[in-house]
Amino acid sequence: MTKTDQSSAIPLDTTARLPAVTYVLTFCIAVIGSNSLVLGPIAPEVARSLGTSVALVMSASAAFGLGTAASALLMARHVDRLGARRMLLGALLGLAAALALSALAPAVPALALTQLAAGVASGIALPAIYAGAAAVAPPGRESRTIGVVLTGWTLSMVAGVSLSALVADLVHWRAVYAVVALLAFGAFATLKTSRYRDAPAAGSAPWPLAALRIGGVKPLLVACAAFMSAFYGIYGYLGDHLHSALGEPVSANGIVALVYGIGFGAAALLDGVVDRLGARRVMPFAFLAVAAVYLGFALAGGSFAFVLVITFLWGLSNHFGLNVLIMRLAAIDPARRGTIMGLNSAVTYLAVFAGTTGFGPLYASQGFEMAALAALVLMLVAAAAGSWRLPASATPRN
Known part of the structure; x- marks a missing residue:
């Protein structure tokens, strides 16, 4: 059952x-x-x-x-x-x-x-x-x-x-x-x-694009695309912002990566909250928290000390966002879980391309603050897609 x-x-x-x-x-x-x-x-x-x-x-x-x-x-x-x-x-x-x-x-x-x-x-x-x-x-x-x-x-x-x-x-x-x-x-x-052993699913697996017809997949993939494009769009140019705008040495990039990683890892200690509340309830709030981080970058990105604080919160909130996204996608249909997670990975790595190429001209012409605001808008899209309610007949299975 x-x-x-x-x-x-x-x-x-x-x-x-x-x-x-x-x-x-x-x-x-x-x-x-x-x-x-x-x-x-x-x-x-x-x-x-x-x-x-x-x-x-x-x-x-x-x-x-x-x-x-x-x-x-x-x-x-x-x-x-x-x-x-x-x-x-x-x-x-x-x-x-x-x-x-x-x-x-x-x-x-x-x-x-x-x-x-x-x-x-x-x-x-x-x-x-x-x-x-x-x-x-x-x-x-x-x-x-x-x-x-x-x-x-x-x-x-x-x-x-x-x-x-x-x-x-x-x-x-x-x-x-x-x-x-x-x-x-x-x-x-x-x-x-x-x-570790597992059993293959009974029957044949659908082709990837056919899996898009499974109820609940498309809104979550939209959320994934917006979430990941925002991340890679900011992460790709944060280092140059620190060096060119704030005058920090290149080694500062390593410090930022370390602080982000610490925040991302520390969030694992709080994952039990998601189990208690449910991934569907947590997802919009997790994405809104990431949006607040990008607002912080836009308002306080001119201070390296503030950037470090915001980056820690970025890692923390991104962990929850990624966790609930994977949980919800994996719960839709266990028999076709691999296919659905493949779509998630494909969208993620296409977002690497979309985020870095799409944010480049904006960053070059308008600066890091406007890029951060664009990321904020994408996270609002992700939160809206993550809040999408399916008809009762299309409720995902866990």
């Missing part, structure tokens, strides 16, 4: 221990996140080593994002058909191979090609991880379980951003990819030897 809503009145055990595989999935997220974040800090060293420009080196990051989006859109449905564990094992092995080849890339085109392959593997892995986290969560502890898995992004941001530049300076940029490749293989081996 399935629950009809996360805020159901059915008594739930909120003290059940999280399964051990939760932490394995957290490690998997940390590995994927590390690869997605490390190129930025080491790009100057990569460019010097390969005799090219930083802008050209960053084309490998764009290739990773496009590979992830395309793979999530086209391949994630097989998570339902073959099982999350089986798909994740294959994706981690492919990711390890792609990262090892990245470490050996002789030129930028080869690096972009290997990162495209890493994106394809990540686009399979992310929906499998989120689907797996939702499936293994004890009843009444869905938010806590998913929240723990999401702290993998904190680990990748804090450790990946901080350590990648250090490894590149002390050893070589190729060592960064070699280390992440070993971590990916370690995640594969850990999952392979774990006791």
Whole structure:
């Protein structure tokens, strides 16, 4: 029997221990996140080593994002058909191979090609991880379980951003990819030897665009698009704002990333609130809290001290926003969870492109404050989409 809503009145055990595989999935997220974040800090060293420009080196990051989006859109449905564990094992092995080849890339085109392959593997892995986290969560502890898995992004941001530049300076940029490749293989081996098992869904999984007809999917994907575009639009230009407008050194970017990661991770301690209140109730307030953060950037973005305070709150509120978004999408139809989470990942990585390219001209012509106000408007759209009520006949299943 399935629950009809996360805020159901059915008594739930909120003290059940999280399964051990939760932490394995957290490690998997940390590995994927590390690869997605490390190129930025080491790009100057990569460019010097390969005799090219930083802008050209960053084309490998764009290739990773496009590979992830395309793979999530086209391949994630097989998570339902073959099982999350089986798909994740294959994706981690492919990711390890792609990262090892990245470490050996002789030129930028080869690096972009290997990162495209890493994106394809990540686009399979992310929906499998989120689907797996939702499936293994004890009843009444869905938010806590998913929240723990999401702290993998904190680990990748804090450790990946901080350590990648250090490894590149002390050893070589190729060592960064070699280390992440070993971590990916370690995640594969850990999952392979774990006791985690799952069963594929009965019947065939729909094609991704067919899944858009499932009740409740489209409004939440609109919320995802607005939420992620706002995030990447601000995150992509915050560093330049600190350096160009506030006169802070480039190292300030690392401090901001650390503060954001601390806020994002600290929010996991409060995920039990979401379990008690229900993701549907919390979502509009979480998105409005993120909107308030962008208002804070617009009003107080001229002070580095205030930026740090606001960035901590940004990490805190973004954690809740991402948590409830994944919870609600994962609850719509467990039999097609992988397909739906694939759509979520595809929209997320398309938002990386939309946010950075769309906010660029606005930031260049109107400044960081106007960009922050644009992000605020997007978050109001996300809150409205997240508040959309379905007809009773289309109520999502948990």
